[in-house]
Amino acid sequence: MYQGIKISGFGGQGVISAGYLLAQAGMMEGKEVSFFPAYGAEMRGGTANCSVVVASDEVTTPIVTSPDTAIVLNEPSLAKFEPTVKPGGLLIINSSLVNSKATRTDIKVIYVPCNQVAGELGNAKIMNMVALGAFAAATGAITIDAIAKALPKVYKKLKPEVIELNVKALKRGAEFKLN
């Protein structure tokens, strides 16, 4: 198993922390992992992205140029990363903010209204967890359980009830399946 993942969205959507969390979860599950944040002139409101690799064997390059899975949380990210997904790969689109549809037919696409689901759960900040939940369920590269266990390692100051809310968001995300 070798999953190269690209996560992209606005700065402030939790793109970087979602990537860090995936890597932490993968490591705790005994997999080989790497996490590489784009560290250019990113700022709140600008577009940020990161590369994560979760593998059963050695991680080669930490920079994911043709991802097995791309998670796009805003409109500019769809335009930028849809063309890069490997044929047969997976594209997860945050349909709350991305109005366009995927144009490629050689990849799998899941539309997840991340912001809407997070809103229903009462905390807009956990929209990135909804996307990760969908990723975990669709790829099996990592379990929801592992991500839940990694949460307190990455967000050290979070209260237990907020962690619980994040886990709920992961589980809700996992309900969004391929059409």
Add this chain to the structure above:
Amino acid sequence: MAEKKLMKGNEALAEGAIRAGCRFFAGYPITPQNEVPEYMSWRLPQVNGAFVQAESEVSAINMVYGAAATGVRCMTSSSSPGISLKQEGISYCAGADLPVFIGNVMRGGPGLGNIAGAQGDYWQATRGGGHGDYRTFVMAPNSVTEMANFPHKCFEVSFKYRIPSMVLADGIIGQMMEPVEFKHPEVDVKTLVEPDWAIGVNGGRAKRIVKSYDLREGYLEVMVNERVKRYKQIEASETLYEEKMMDDAEIAIVAYGTSARVSVAAMKLAREKGLKVGLFRPITLWPFPKARLVELSKRVKKFLVVEMSLGQMVEDVQLALNGRAEVHLHAKPGASVMTADEVYRTMDNIVKKGAKEYAAAK
């Protein structure tokens, strides 16, 4: 086994230096190595060390010159443009035989360049970017774990041979996170013996002077030649490299740092398609593993150098092989990273071109 920890390359470099006994750090901020001074700023006081944010890179390297002269394990770090500023100081450290440890987390250049990862400082690091005849011991990590463990080796070599040492990483290795493993037991600084050249407050003993010159007629030559003996010892006993799938390889990729990581992916791709490719990764860039390359060239006739620069390390490979085998280059300058696919296509072309030439010769 200890719990695995996810760590950023830059933080691992800083923690690795502290575990190796570093107790003084001076530096000045620059992307993509800012996590090094940031980490040092809170971590060094915990171990009774001292952290100074200097007013410039030039100050930082000279502070480290002073600290090293007292025999303490010390470090400075920066990224490419900042390392350029330190070159005068590095030359003085080399001239005064001071065991300073320097981290360079390379970014794009020349000039201001950009803040993305690059490998454009190979020449500067291995040829000596400062003036005069000197060498620095240069290690090139390709993982966070190597970032964590190379400071130990650098301090060891630096103190044994009285030579500045450098970890030459690229911005990607500095910025990425990976599970990290610290392989060396933590150095207890109380057990370190004060070197017999170190200056300090010690009434009664013979006067010691640390300096990078001797103005007596003919003595500079004596100093440099004495240093050359140590350089030869380092070349003979401290050269490090790694090989992957070289046993049956017909093409050897030569790459370090992030380029070596991409090359592993390219090698796997090539193997799937039937090309017998192996990887030769220099771990010390100076001393460069020349002898092993010569040995390999008895069997391997095609070498492909892959580097994130315009073609710098390729010259060391050519010098080592000296016409014994074909040397090809896949260069990616300008702070961008080659893809495994691109490297594979280069290898494919080399093989196809070779076949065509063979057919033509027939």
